[in-house]
Amino acid sequence: MQQIYFFNEGRRDMRSLLGGKGANLAEMTHLGLPVPQGFTISTVACHEYEKNQNQLPTALQAEIVQSLERLEAITDKKFNSVQTPLLVSVRSGAAISMPGMMDTILNLGLNDQTVIGLAEQTHNERFAWDCYRRLLQMFGNVVYGMPEQNFESVLADFKRRNGYRTDLDLTAADLKAIVGRFQELYLESEHGAFPQAPEKQLSLAVAAVFTSWQNSRAKVYRQLHHIDGNIGTAVNVQAMVFGNSGADSGTGVAFTRDPVTGEKKVFGEFLQNAQGEDVVSGVRTPQGLSAMEAMSPQAYQQFLTAVAKLEQHYHDMQDVEFTLEHGKLYFLQTRSGKRTAKAAVKIAVDQVNEGLIERNAALLRVDPEQISNLLHPEFAAATLAAQTPLTKGLPASPGAASGKIYFTAASAKAAHEAGEKVILVRQDTSPEDIAGMVVSEAIVTSRGGMTSHAAVVARGMGKCGVVGCAHLVVDQEKQQVTINGTVFPEGSELSVDGASGQIYQGLLEATQATQDENLQTILSWAQAVGQMDVYANADTPSDFAQALDFGANGIGLTRTEHMFFKADRLLKMRRLIIAGTVSDRVEPLAELEELQTEDFYQLYSLAQGKTVTIRLLDPPLNEFLPHDAKELAQVAGALNMSVSALEKRVAVLHEANPMLGHRGSRLAVTYPDIYEMQVTAIINAALRLKQAGVPVKPHIMLPLIDTLPELQWVKARLVAKINDLLAHAQTSLHYQIGIMVEMPRACMVADELATEADFFSFGTNDLTQLTFGYSRDDIGSFLPTYLEQGILKEDPFKTLDVEGVGKLMKMAVDKGRYQRRSLPIGVCGELGGDPASIQYFAEIGIDYVSVSPFRVPSAILACAQAAIKRDYQASKVAVQPS
Template sequence: MQQIYFFNEGRRDMRSLLGGKGANLAEMTHLGLPVPQGFTISTVACHEYEKNQNQLPTTLRSEITTALQRLEGITEKKFNSMATPLLVSVRSGAAISMPGMMDTILNLGLNDQTVLGLAEQTQNERFAWDCYRRLLQMFGNVVYDMPEQTFESVLTDYKRRNGYRTDLDLTAADLKAIVADFQNIYLESKHGSFPQSPQEQLELAVSAVFTSWQNPRAKVYRKLHHIDEHIGTAVNVQAMVFGNSGADSGTGVAFTRDPVTGEKKVFGEFLQNAQGEDVVSGVRTPQGLPAMKAMAPQAYEQFITAVAKLETHYHDMQDVEFTLEHGKLYFLQTRDGKRTAKAAVKIAVDQVNEGLIDQNAALLRVDPEQISNLLHPEFAAATLAAQQPLTKGLPASPGAASGKIYFTAPSAKAAHEAGEKVILVRQDTSPEDIEGMVVSEAIVTSRGGMTSHAAVVARGMGKCGVVGCENLVVDQAKQQVVINGQVFAKGSELSVDGASGQIYAGVLEATQATQDENLQTLLTWAASVGKLDVYANADTPADFAQALNFGAKGIGLTRTEHMFFKSDRLLKMRRLIIAGTTADRVEPLAELEELQTEDFYQLYRLAQGKTVTIRLLDPPLHEFLPHDTKEMTRVAEALAMSVSSLAKRVAVLHEANPMLGHRGCRLAVTYPDIYEMQVTAIVNAALRLKREGIPVKPHIMIPLIDTLPELKWVKARLVAKINDLLAAARTPLHYQIGIMMEMPRACLVADQLAQEAEFFSFGTNDLTQLTFGYSRDDIGSFLPTYIERGILKADPFKTLDVEGVGRLMKMAVDKGRYERRSLPIGVCGELGGDPASISYFEKIGIDYVSVSPFRVPSAVLASAQATLQHDYQASKAAVQAR
């Protein structure tokens, strides 16, 4: 199989074989742009290299030799020639752009002899020795893993001793001496002298670039951007052009639009008398493109025309690398440019308006995960660049916040009421912390995963949240936290970046996100395309109003337990739980019913006829009870009972494994009056709105159903209660009773359950943890290791496990619809907001997803993308079938 392709042999659609850089160099060659000649060693060769235990196969070495000879003929230069030395760059290039993650070597082919030939040929001794010192520096770092600082310290020392400000001040004599010092570094290392054979240099460089596919930073980048570990990298060998060949030369990087704002203007940087690594590495401060225009106006105009041509050709903003050699322009790379979320949305909408792309292309252009960054406050990049993070956790909920740290809900609330901005720091959170969470700017925990209580609530509230900070030790007794050895007492100031998961000391300035008109336009297009409807997980009118503002079609999940955690309600709930008999529960139930009726009324009123799905009480009762002595004393006093009596009741209700215990519909069986109170509140709220002329169709969801007899028993009690209420009101009301599908057994018997359930809604958090046997609050101790070692491809609480959990869901959909053809089916767990999971949900016939309010826009976009991708695949399959 052919493993090497010259640039004129490839095209842009060969990315998987040639990598992005190689395919684009080939495409620019075909477009007639000035591209230095060269060839691409394909990703196939990378795979062969890895199979050959990281050794270049003999066949590839032979093919490289042949390709070099052909390049020599094209350039009329020769490897290892004193008269006409051929120098090349060796660059990586994966199919998906990974800027700066892998390795590059420039000026390869120089040695102690050819450097003299280059100096004579160019009549520029300083230039030749500058190229040689660059080669020694890059080659040592990339091929032999010598610390970059080892070489840089030599340069720094020369500049300091001679009073030089920049590398440009170094003379030819200085550079010769630096080269000698660099060569001594090689001799003192385990690798011995710098290889003088250009052929050996090239083979070692190609091996190093292939190896760099597995370097730590590349792995982290791929993980962050969900790039397949197995695609490998190509290697591009290209004849050198020299931006460091004099005052009429230079190098630069440019974007065809502003990558920060999306504004339609060429944005770039240029360095006179420099090579590309000087721009990328930041060793010199570049100038703007006007400096290039002043130096070489003709080349500048050619450049502006060419980059406009590239954007039109690729139908997207381009990131271009270029070099001027004695005023002549060369292009070294073009690729789709990385951009901020704001720029991504603006560019997509603008290019539709310009006729460059259509609306479908615009929808596919924007990453749904970027969208949430437009909705939360954020720290400016310049602000973060000047700071050193204290530690990093899981970025549970985006946003940027600064404030004083507090360790309990009461202290957080008191500080907030005193006018302070609060960061709530906890080992983990429980429902009892809700008041502290409500008033906090950010929530930070040392334990828990992306679907832990703290994470879920933070996202639901639109709060900045970072969880699972393993290097953060909370000491409640001393009211302090230790972060990587530094002690921060109560009231100390911290800043939290929910987008990255990083935590900083002190207060950092954040900018408030504003409503983005371009985003609204994009979401309008998306809503008209996506087949999956997007609802919100909303427990309060404020949550729901925010979700409606973002385009939610209604509520897919209201968690009624969240309505009981305010201090006045929590006491009433505790009085209910402490009650020993049904008679004792009558009064607290009546009080809670009044509150719940108003809660549901407000949600229904906001909905204006849109669907509102209310889940009946789900968590075990003990979660509402006090646990520490101080809180136990306070509650006992409020309930007018002894501490010992309260302690006994708490002990009775304690469960060894509450996730698998007395919760959900099991509460309805043992305490049926609680669910009856809730449906009474639902019906009374609906009837009140009906009298006001607002249509309401209650959707009542029963959690944790396992068996058909269990569902029949609970549903019969609810229906009987509802019928009594409607008979007394002499008013009909259409309602539905459905179930939350969160138990593996429920999926297996979904056809039976569909006999009674009028809708299904998958609770993917519980379904995932019960399928895997993982506690979602304790996975931080092992899950990262599982992912790092390839045991799991991804965190199953962030992206659906298609093989296991997904198969259960598909089985439930198929069985449910076999029994009840038009059965509505949704997803209300956190995976409902994950773009990759949404694609699968659409594929298996899910009707809607329900997500946290701030994830609604990204889910709307992901739904549209899933529809477009599936339609494309179906169309492609139909063509192939013909």
């Protein structure tokens, strides 16, 4: 089976086989762009490598040798030749872009002899030895795991002793000495001398890139972006072109549109006399593309024409890596560029208006999880006007963040786990920092440009980011940063404005972001396409008002227990719970009814006829009671009872496992007056609005229903109470009583429950807990290990477990609709806002999802995407021959 493809043998639709980088190198080759020749070792080979216990299979090694010979013939250069040395880059490339998460090696093929030949061939001794020191550094780190800092310390020491400012100041003699010291580092390590045979270098490098698919940073990135860990990576072996070959050479990264704002203009950075890693790693702060134009106007115009062609061809903003070697332009990569949420929606809308893509394509182009980033807080102009910035860098990724500064991924992660808000401050970031970047509110670096690793990853994660702060000096050893002469130790509080690039001392208050016009356009298109409604989980008028502003169709879940936790209300609730008899509960129930009536009146007033679904009391009563001695004494005093009497009542209500105990509709059976109080409040609030001419749609939801007799018993009591209220008011009112489906048994008898329930609403949090037997409060002790070991592909509380929980849901939908064809069915757990879960909900016929207010926009978009994908799949089935 063929495992290696030359660039002229592939196309862009072969991503799963060639990876994104390999497929796009092939596509650019077919487009006639100047691409250095090479070949791609496919993802199939990666799978075989893993099956072969991380050893290159013999057949693959033979195919690599044959491909290398073919590349030698094409380039008229040879591996291990002193006269015409062939040097190659070895780069990873998964089907889904994972910038900087896996490994790359450049200048492979150099050794103690070929470096001399390269110097003679190019008449540039400094260039040749610069390439060799780069190879030794990258190879040692990537293949042998030698710490990057060991090599960087040698470079830094040389520059410090000689008074050099940058790597460009190093002379040929310096570089020879550095190469010698690097080789000593190899000998001092457990790996021994640097391998002189280029063939061995290549086989070790290919194996290292395959192995990097399973490194910790790649796993963290895949988990963060929901990338399947089984797709594997390809390896691209490509003839080197040299941006570090002199003053007429250079390297750069460019975007066909601004990745921060979405503005339609080519945006990029360029480094003269450098290799690509110098730009993306952030070790040097690059110049703008104007530097390239000044150096080589002809190549610059060729570049502009080519990148415009790429955007037209791919119908998307492209992220392009390129090199100039003695003024000749080469393209090394193109891919869909990472962009901020603001840029994503602007580019999508603009490209529709330009006629480049259709509306459905635009809706699929924006990641729903990005949408929430547009709603993140920002610093108010008045707040900033009263502050003096400490320094300013490049605004790599917008947002406003405040927190305590930390200088390593490990310390940032530890601080986050301790409950702190973290600002990660680094000289420059590397892929090793991914775990710290994930938990940080903002990322700040002293070096690097807008296309550096820190900038790209911050944008991809939606993190606030500022890079290239020239007046910011990080001291890793002392764990401190000096900003314009002022020292800030670890734990100091700073605020970062990603929109302006400015950094401030202390914690600044942020305000909610203003609505984005392009986002409103995207959401209007999405609402026209989506086939599921999006409701809000809202317990207060302010939450509901926010959700309505974001486009919610109503409320899918009001958790009435959340209305009782304010201090004055909590005392009334505790008085109710402490009451020993029905007559003792009358007074506290009346007080709570008055409060609940006003609560529901406010929600119905805002709804203006939209559906409002109110779930009756769900948690066990002991959750409202005090437990420590100090609070017990305070509550006993407030309730005018002895501490011992209160302790006895708390002991009576104690539950070994509250999740499975006396809660939900079980409370309605043992304390029916509590649920009767709540429906009284609901109906009276609705009647007040009806009298004022405001339409109301009360939906009453019963939690934790297990059996049909249980549902019948509770519903009968509530209907009787409602009928009494309506008779007394001498009016009628349309209302519905439905159930929250959150018990596996309820899914199995959904056809029976549908005879009494007016609607179903899946509580996916409890349904997942009870299906797996996991407690959400305790999974932290084992879930990370399960995810790391691949026992679970996803956290089932973040993305639906389709194989288990999903099957139960489908069973309930099918059974419920068999009994009652038009039965409304929704989802109101956390999974209702997860795009991958929404896709499945659409497939099984869910009518609506209900999510927290700030997830409403992303859910609207995800519902539209699910509808588009369903229609596409249906059209494919329709055209298949019978």
